[in-house]
């Protein structure tokens with residue numbers, strides 16, 4: 001398995017969405033939706049969004065510009081809007097992982113969820129803010145036009161044939177949207193082949209002349225699949241009769257498809273398997289001369305007898321161990337529920353949790369782990385490639401969301417209940433010369449139709465009366481009222497003329513650790 005160098009917020013978020021994310025629930029088992037499948041809709045939107053790419057000038061590609069292109073005939077279909085609605089409702093957009101990354105992730109889940117191969121996933125796409133060119137192929141266009149459109153997208157003729165087969169193994173053509181193609185009024189969605197699965201039935205039925213693909217056997221002008229599939233005398237289609245070849249070819253082409261992005265965009269290395277070890281970003285609280293640090297380590301395929309120890313070095317970076325200790329065994333371990341992507345790889349994992357008490361004077365400069373399999377073998381040291389997981393005093397212990405002082409508050413009256421997150425921010429500095437502010441990121445768009453774009457709002461931070469200054473820290477507080485919808489915070493503190501910032505603090509994850517307060521009136 002591959003190793004992960006912390007910190008890398010984009011890569012760890014991508015791993016998390018791929019192996020533990022909520023998208024799994026919508027894709028696992030290839031669920032049906034209105035005579036097609038959710039997966040078919042997700043795969044089609046990924047292709048249509050990518051279709052704006054132009055290899056000649058490096059513009060366009062999978063950039064979520066589809067959100068601004070839905071009024072075009074080439075993008076008709078309820079599946080487009082439904083897919084974007086799915087992605088918006090998941091609430092997984094972050095300041096660094098936008099709709100384009102989610103459309104690409106949707107394609108990966110779509111394929112594997114319907115029994116297809118794992119398409120290695122990379123993140124880092126950039127969302128467009130305007131429409132791209134109208135370059136999605138349409139069924140009534142001739143072969144020459146299609147060859148040229150695929151060339152512009154970066155695919156040669158053989159690749160075009162295979163990519164269309166890989167796409168049209170899922171779903172079909174909707175009569176309401178294409179009444180001139182689907183003329184049989186008893187059919188809502190005319191599926192391309194007889195199986196909803198991601199398999200090569202589309203190929204075998206075409207070669208056996210038993211295909212029901214309406215873009216092969218339908219009205220002459222719109223037989224685009226026939227023109228494409230037969231364009232090389234069926235040589236490519238013959239090769240795809242081997243299900244291994246079909247699977248490998250589709251995985252490679254679909255990976256290229258979702259990685260087709262403007263030339264200015266840099267994607268992460270592909271994630272083909274979960275990282276062997278990933279940590280939960282450490283969270284802190286300060287009280288009575290001690291820091292509490294909460295973190296966790298996910299271990300893929302741990303030994304059943306394994307025990308995991310957290311160790312840390314003090315502020316000076318040496319091994320001076322205060323009487324309060326500098327190592328700790330995990331307080332609990334939980335099996336990780338892997339998504340279908342991890343399950344088909346036959347992998348399991350556990351997450352080992354830690355809540356360390358750290359003397360605030362000697363403090364902490366880095367931490368690492370030891371995994372002891374308790375079988376006589378040497379412990380495995382997980383130290384982030386040798387450097388340890390480094391905690392910089394500034395900003396990590398100068399400005400942080402204090403997770404024990406923050407609160408999840410449920411206010412209940414006889415007629416309503418209201419949930420509020422009280423965020424408490426600790427700043428190393430005296431109250432007289434310190435100010436703080438934060439902005440909150442909400443992934444959910446209130447729009448009823450695309451484009452769905454996230455919003456940010458400013459939330460003022462005031463001196464917290466209930467948490468008076470202590471140990472050099474001043475505490476500020478602000479309320480997040482739209483509970484559950486704010487997922488990330490950017491926080492700034494000014495101490496005298498020095499400015500500290502914490503960007504992309506994951507409030508969604510951290511608030512799981514906030515004390516829960518119920519107020520009934």
Ligand code: HEM
Pocket residue numbers: 036037039040041043044047076077078079137138139146163164166167168170171172173174175177178224228
């Ligand atoms: C010349 C190229 C292509 C043409 C003309 C074409 C045309 C179409 C049309 C007209 C539909 C029906 C859409 C609807 O009724 O909602 C469709 C569906 C679909 N297409 Fe294509 N397509 C092409 C290439 C591709 C490629 C390369 C992929 C992906 C790799 C793809 C994936 C899909 C999928 C998954 C569906 C089913 C959608 C659903 O059931 O909701 N298509 N295509």
